[in-house]
Amino acid sequence: MAQRHLLVTLEVTSKDRAYPWVLHWLTEQARTGGATAGAVAQHVTVDTVAQRLASGKTLTRFEFTPCPGRHVMRYNGQLLMIDRVREQQTVDFNTGQPWESVRLTALGRTRSIFEEFLQEAHDFATSKQEQTTTIYSNWGTEWRPFGPPRRRRPLHSVVLDEGISAHLRRDVSEFLDSSKWYADRGIPYRRGYLLHGPPGSGKSSFVAALAGDIGHDICVLNLSEAGLTDDRLAHALTLAPPQSLVLLEDIDAAFIERDPRDRRSAFVTFSGLLNALDGVAAGEERLVFMTTNHLDRLDPA
Numbered sequence: 001m002a003q004r005h006l007l008v009t010l011e012v013t014s015k016d017r018a019y020p021w022v023l024h025w026l027t028e029q030a031r032t033g034g035a036t037a038g039a040v041a042q043h044v045t046v047d048t049v050a051q052r053l054a055s056g057k058t059l060t061r062f063e064f065t066p067c068p069g070r071h072v073m074r075y076n077g078q079l080l081m082i083d084r085v086r087e088q089q090t091v092d093f094n095t096g097q098p099w100e101s102v103r104l105t106a107l108g109r110t111r112s113i114f115e116e117f118l119q120e121a122h123d124f125a126t127s128k129q130e131q132t133t134t135i136y137s138n139w140g141t142e143w144r145p146f147g148p149p150r151r152r153r154p155l156h157s158v159v160l161d162e163g164i165s166a167h168l169r170r171d172v173s174e175f176l177d178s179s180k181w182y183a184d185r186g187i188p189y190r191r192g193y194l195l196h197g198p199p200g201s202g203k204s205s206f207v208a209a210l211a212g213d214i215g216h217d218i219c220v221l222n223l224s225e226a227g228l229t230d231d232r233l234a235h236a237l238t239l240a241p242p243q244s245l246v247l248l249e250d251i252d253a254a255f256i257e258r259d260p261r262d263r264r265s266a267f268v269t270f271s272g273l274l275n276a277l278d279g280v281a282a283g284e285e286r287l288v289f290m291t292t293n294h295l296d297r298l299d300p301a
Contacts, residue, residue: 006107006108007107007108008105008109008114009103009104009105010103010104010105010114011103012102012103013100013101014100015142018118020145021121022118022121023065024121025121025124026065027065029073045065045066045067046062047062047063047065048060048061048063067084068084068086069083069084075117078106078107079106080106080113080117083102084100084103085100085101085102087099087100132149132150133211133218134218134244135150135220136217136218136241136244137220137221142239143236150208152209152212153205153212155212158206159202160202160206165206168193169213172210175191176214179285188284189284190277190283190287190288191286192288192290193289194289194290194292195290195291196293196294196295197293199293207291216243216245218246219245219246221246223251223273224250224268227267228267228268229267230267230269230271233268233273234276234279234282237276237277237283237286238281238283239283240283242285245288245289246286246287246289247288247289247291248288248291249290250291251290252293
């Protein structure tokens, strides 16, 4: 009873978007000794990250995060108890990884310390990503970062036919600045592009460079993925992270087998794709890029 009145507790689960922010911020405190890290820096687990440099070499770095268990640190002059819990018997269905959570406990009855803590963790994570692009892949019903953030690629480094890059960049900029125009006219605020050309012509590279140029992340989805249905596709596109564009690569490969009697037929139908992109339930404030090597294989619809 006394604990209920004297302590405040916050739990952040591994399913929440703030979870990696919290771990990365605690990692920084352990590395620099900031916020009087104390036991946080003494009991850590390692995450080995390999990053390919522009020169082609691979840089390996080691990131230390608080290991499962109890840690104590002083934050803004107040003692903060941190419990990182890993449930070995409970597995995240989408990732196959053990379910985790971080529980923060502080003395007092106000949640303001947690609001400050989460804001600082968010700001730290954002500052680290200002010059990078995060690639997301779809896991079940949610989007998860795929590897570490990539360094942004300059738009001019992708060579397309004359005028195409500038035209697309200008069109995207006009779209991003026109949300009020769409809202005033009751027009769904979304835009899609289909890039076609032979393999290696720069379609996906252009999307990656454009995303960095406009400060967006990228959500990559493979339409030919086994188990991907029309419903899952619509759900994934609707829940794409904010300030990100969706990339559907090689969409023609998903519709090679159109015979419903063939067991190898794609799970996603062409009508399902159209509904996910522009149906009644389709999401708004969204940019979608699709690529294909064979424009002639696509349905004229």
